[in-house]
Amino acid sequence: MLDDALALIASVPGYEEVAQSLRDKQTAGKLLCEDIEDRGSASMLGVIRIGPETLSDGPVALAATLVHEHFHTTQPPLTKTASLWAGVFTRTHIWRRLERPAYRAAVEFLQALARARPNLAETCAHEIAANESAFRALYNDAL
Numbered sequence: 337m338l339d340d341a342l343a344l345i346a347s348v349p350g351y352e353e354v355a356q357s358l359r360d361k362q363t364a365g366k367l368l369c370e371d372i373e374d375r376g377s378a379s380m381l382g383v384i385r386i387g388p389e390t391l392s393d394g395p396v397a398l399a400a401t402l403v404h405e406h407f408h409t410t411q412p413p414l415t416k417t418a419s420l421w422a423g424v425f426t427r428t429h430i431w432r433r434l435e436r437p438a439y440r441a442a443v444e445f446l447q448a449l450a451r452a453r454p455n456l457a458e459t460c461a462h463e464i465a466a467n468e469s470a471f472r473a474l475y476n477d478a479l
Contacts, residue, residue, distance in 0.1 A: 337391055338362070338369065341398035348452045351445060354406055358384075367402075376401045378408035380416070396449070396459045400442040400467065407441040408434075432475040439471045439479050 346355035423430030
């Protein structure tokens with residue numbers, strides 16, 4: 337399943353470098369499929385962990401999650417701290433500012449995948465709606 341998702345990412349124009357970066361992480365042991373509660377997570381050291389729920393959702397959902405988590409590995413380290421304190425001071429969810437661009441990266445990937453692979457457009461539309469709904473539910477805000 338992981339190889340299928342990486343192939344999907346690589347097949348989308350403009351996402352070849354993301355796919356290669358993820359393959360490099362896989363080779364280096366920094367792309368792991370583990371029994372975690374979250375769909376995925378990225379550490380500050382660039383390790384991406386993918387949970388069983390994501391693996392069972394199919395290659396399109398997995399590809400979007402990989403793009404989301406890859407985005408986190410490109411964010412400057414202080415972004416997490418800034419998101420936390422901005423949330424504290426504005427009394428909004430502390431991770432909203434950190435997560436919004438990663439969710440948007442996943443949605444933009446899904447839109448590009450739908451254009452590149454019209455046979456997957458319906459699945460991509462479903463995943464886009466799921467991402468938007470999850471962000472709204474988690475952070476009480478529109479994506």
